[in-house]
Amino acid sequence: xxxxxxxxxxxxxxxTRILVALFASIVxxxxxxxxxxxxxxxxxxxxxxxxxxQTIPILGFFPIVIFLVVSYIPGYIGVxxxxxxxxxxxxxxxxxxxxxxxxxxxxxxxxxxxxxYGLSPLRKLLRIYIPSALPRIAYQSTxxxxxxxxxxxxxxxxxxxxxNFAVTYGVGIxxxxxxxxxxxxYNYLLxxxxxxxxxxxxxxxxxxxxxxxxxxxxxxxxENASESAVLGFYSLIGKILIKPLMSLRPRRPKRRxxxxxxxxxxxxxxxxxxxxHFAHIYALLGALVLVLLAILLLNTSQLGEEIIVLNxxxxxxxxxxxxxIACAAISLPxxxxxxxxxxxxxxxxxxxxxxxxxxxxxxxxxxxxxxxGTAFFSEALAISxxxxxxIWYILFSMVSGMRTIPASIFEAARSNRLGWxxxxxxxxxxxxxxxxxxxSITAVGGAWNSLIIAEYFTVQSNSQMVVLGQVGTGIGKLxxxxxxxxxxxxxxLSIISxxxxxxxxxxxxxxxxxxxxxxxxxxxx
Amino acid sequence: MMKPIxxxxxxxxxxxxGRFRTxxxxxxxxxxxxxxxxxxxxxxxxxKSSLIRIISGLLQSNGGEVLYNGAEVLSPPRGxxxxxxxxxxxxxxxxxENVKLALSDSNESEESKExxxxxxxxxxxxxxxxxxxxxxxxxGMKQRVGIARALVSxxxxxxxxEPFSSLDxxxxxxxxxxxxxxxxxxxTSVKLVIMVSHSIEExxxxxxxxxxxxxxxxxxxxxxxxKMKYPRDMRSKQYFELASRLRKLLHSAQS
Numbered sequence: 001x002x003x004x005x006x007x008x009x010x011x012x013x014x015x016t017r018i019l020v021a022l023f024a025s026i027v028x029x030x031x032x033x034x035x036x037x038x039x040x041x042x043x044x045x046x047x048x049x050x051x052x053x054q055t056i057p058i059l060g061f062f063p064i065v066i067f068l069v070v071s072y073i074p075g076y077i078g079v080x081x082x083x084x085x086x087x088x089x090x091x092x093x094x095x096x097x098x099x100x101x102x103x104x105x106x107x108x109x110x111x112x113x114x115x116x117y118g119l120s121p122l123r124k125l126l127r128i129y130i131p132s133a134l135p136r137i138a139y140q141s142t143x144x145x146x147x148x149x150x151x152x153x154x155x156x157x158x159x160x161x162x163x164n165f166a167v168t169y170g171v172g173i174x175x176x177x178x179x180x181x182x183x184x185x186y187n188y189l190l191x192x193x194x195x196x197x198x199x200x201x202x203x204x205x206x207x208x209x210x211x212x213x214x215x216x217x218x219x220x221x222x223e224n225a226s227e228s229a230v231l232g233f234y235s236l237i238g239k240i241l242i243k244p245l246m247s248l249r250p251r252r253p254k255r256r257x258x259x260x261x262x263x264x265x266x267x268x269x270x271x272x273x274x275x276x277h278f279a280h281i282y283a284l285l286g287a288l289v290l291v292l293l294a295i296l297l298l299n300t301s302q303l304g305e306e307i308i309v310l311n312x313x314x315x316x317x318x319x320x321x322x323x324x325i326a327c328a329a330i331s332l333p334x335x336x337x338x339x340x341x342x343x344x345x346x347x348x349x350x351x352x353x354x355x356x357x358x359x360x361x362x363x364x365x366x367x368x369x370x371x372x373g374t375a376f377f378s379e380a381l382a383i384s385x386x387x388x389x390x391i392w393y394i395l396f397s398m399v400s401g402m403r404t405i406p407a408s409i410f411e412a413a414r415s416n417r418l419g420w421x422x423x424x425x426x427x428x429x430x431x432x433x434x435x436x437x438x439x440s441i442t443a444v445g446g447a448w449n450s451l452i453i454a455e456y457f458t459v460q461s462n463s464q465m466v467v468l469g470q471v472g473t474g475i476g477k478l479x480x481x482x483x484x485x486x487x488x489x490x491x492x493l494s495i496i497s498x499x500x501x502x503x504x505x506x507x508x509x510x511x512x513x514x515x516x517x518x519x520x521x522x523x524x525x
Numbered sequence: 526m527m528k529p530i531x532x533x534x535x536x537x538x539x540x541x542x543g544r545f546r547t548x549x550x551x552x553x554x555x556x557x558x559x560x561x562x563x564x565x566x567x568x569x570x571x572x573k574s575s576l577i578r579i580i581s582g583l584l585q586s587n588g589g590e591v592l593y594n595g596a597e598v599l600s601p602p603r604g605x606x607x608x609x610x611x612x613x614x615x616x617x618x619x620x621x622e623n624v625k626l627a628l629s630d631s632n633e634s635e636e637s638k639e640x641x642x643x644x645x646x647x648x649x650x651x652x653x654x655x656x657x658x659x660x661x662x663x664x665g666m667k668q669r670v671g672i673a674r675a676l677v678s679x680x681x682x683x684x685x686x687e688p689f690s691s692l693d694x695x696x697x698x699x700x701x702x703x704x705x706x707x708x709x710x711x712x713t714s715v716k717l718v719i720m721v722s723h724s725i726e727e728x729x730x731x732x733x734x735x736x737x738x739x740x741x742x743x744x745x746x747x748x749x750x751x752k753m754k755y756p757r758d759m760r761s762k763q764y765f766e767l768a769s770r771l772r773k774l775l776h777s778a779q780s
Binding site for chain 2: 406408409411412413414415416417418419422426427430431520521522523
């Protein structure tokens with residue numbers, strides 16, 4: 001089989017996984033989001049769980065998931081279920097939050113209309129809740145898709161680290177194979193190009209038409225409505241193909257639900273939930289984790305594992321935060337310059353969108369070739385992967401945030417003839433802070449996720465495990481080695497300690513920074 | 526013959542998107558002199574805001590020129606300042622710091638800057654609110670900060686882009702009266718005011734001269750000197766005649 005058809009097969013396998021996961025996430029998001037929005041009791045259970053899901057490094061759990069699933073359902077079905085499940089977890093909280101927020105912010109008049117006309121709960125769901133949530137679902141799906149790509153590539157590559165878990169087809173595998181220098185540079189380039197084309201096609205033929213379609217249901221007048229020529233094509237095809245079927249379904253939920261001006265909701269991929277109401281649930285979860293940890297520690301055959309774990313955690317902490325500081329120092333000015341650029345903005349953004357669609361793991365073979373032979377090779381490799389996983393979150397968050405700032409703010413600065421130092425200090429940097437912090441929270445979260453392959457990169461070559469890069473110590477590496485050697489207690493201990501650490505940093509640091517920055521620096525439009 | 530402070534000569538503007546070019550301003554030419562309060566009125570979307578941005582040097586025209594005291598305006602010049610429709614206050618700076626922004630290119634001492642800014646805030650009726658942040662202020666108070674920021678640099682020309690249209694009717698009325706009083710009683714350095722507006726009552730109440738714009742692509746369809754005494758009497762015959770003349774012009778421009 002020649003390389004191109006093999007690549008096509010791999011792409012088809014990968015895209016099947018991610019699209020199944022996306023579809024499942026949307027269904028899950030609608031059910032869970034609306035359940036949380038309509039029931040007080042469910043709200044109190046669902047929201048904290050979603051909040052934790054968006055905080056913890058889900059990829060850290062992938063080893064457990066794959067371990068558990070494969071031990072029950074062996075073979076490729078089990079592995080694929082594990083991969084799809086992982087991508088699903090990375091996407092679904094995002095969509096569920098979006099649905100929840102749009103259902104919660106439903107205008108009162110809509111509830112009144114439903115009551116006046118005596119809509120049954122099912123009809124209210126189909127006629128009001130779902131249509132009004134569609135714009136948010138479409139918006140979140142686009143974000144989820146990008147997140148999902150990263151998880152897709154990472155989980156596929158990770159799975160090849162062990163013969164027991166390896167998926168048979170997938171882009172990640174192709175990349176891993178090439179990294180093990182079983183392939184040529186030319187093939188690697190083709191694989192990346194194929195990946196990017198698949199991403200662009202998905203955007204053009206699926207996500208954009210979905211966004212454009214969903215905007216019909218928007219409750220707020222939307223100036224920057226997305227356009228999609230493809231949507232027009234689809235509706236034409238639809239008219240030709242589905243018309244005969246139309247007689248069977250007298251009404252399609254296609255009509256506009258309501259047109260009433262509403263304040264557009266702030267759209268951001270990361271949500272901080274108000275925690276006061278959920279304190280008891282957090283306490284419960286915390287206690288559960290502590291009990292689990294205690295049992296683990298007591299059962300540990302080799303005492304001293306906790307020292308190893310703490311060491312690894314500290315090393316990873318330094319690695320992630322040092323990289324974050326470097327990344328922030330570059331992306332803060334860069335993001336401002338991009339967001340404020342007038343000429344060439346569209347061109348810059350399309351280039352960035354293509355670049356950002358390549359998840360860091362896929363670049364690993366190139367990074368390995370680039371960094372080969374340098375001192376601290378593994379450390380440099382890990383830092384580059386972390387860096388690439390972070391920078392897009394910050395840049396895109398800043399660009400989309402700063403573009404909503406009214407032009408008059410910058411005009412006021414210009415008409416008052418501010419010098420460039422004053423301009424950056426008093427206007428640009430403060431104006432960018434809310435979106436910079438929002439992006440940073442997601443970026444650091446993403447970095448923790450990337451550790452399981454950034455710190456320890458192994459591939460199968462001639463049914464032998466080849467370690468291509470490994471840092472001295474780190475929590476990602478620890479999790480990987482524990483999984484591959486079957487040390488369950490060490491694996492659990494590492495994952496739980498990493499999760500606790502991430503949650504604690506979120507509560508103690510990000511929560512405070514975020515609240516401060518948004519109350520002080522957010523510009524109300 | 527007195528020399529004009531501001532001259533607009535064949536100002537043109539168009540936006541191009543791809544191969545398409547939309548003409549916004551076809552041709553606008555006028556001269557404005559010392560001690561004039563000029564209002565520019567026109568149907569919505571006629572390019573009024575673009576025109577005032579061209580005058581202020583924030584936007585470059587695609588043809589013609591704007592001369593301020595004989596020199597071409599290519600970037601916001603010293604001696605002109607702009608009041609924004611949506612106030613354009615920086616939310617992370619206090620009222621005082623927002624006003625001080627306008628003095629960032631002067632080489633005065635910090636104390637004297639601060640003194641002048643405080644005095645200006647007092648002048649616009651915000652004595653106790655210097656340390657307040659914009660979000661703690663009402664709409665009317667925010668625009669008072671905006672006006673103080675525009676006046677503190679002792680400008681010769683004050684440009685205002687629909688300065689009262691984001692406020693409720695009663696607040697707008699009061700602030701308009703106060704601002705007009707401040708400007709007309711020569712308490713400030715301002716020699717020429719150019720205000721963009723879409724409200725007939727508003728322009729009659731404050732203007733010495735009203736320039737009426739056509740719909741897009743815009744040009745001047747009338748230039749009216751108002752010879753009524755201040756404060757203007759809404760029940761007078763002149764007021765009524767001027768109002769119906771403007772209404773007729775705007776209706777014909779809109780359709």
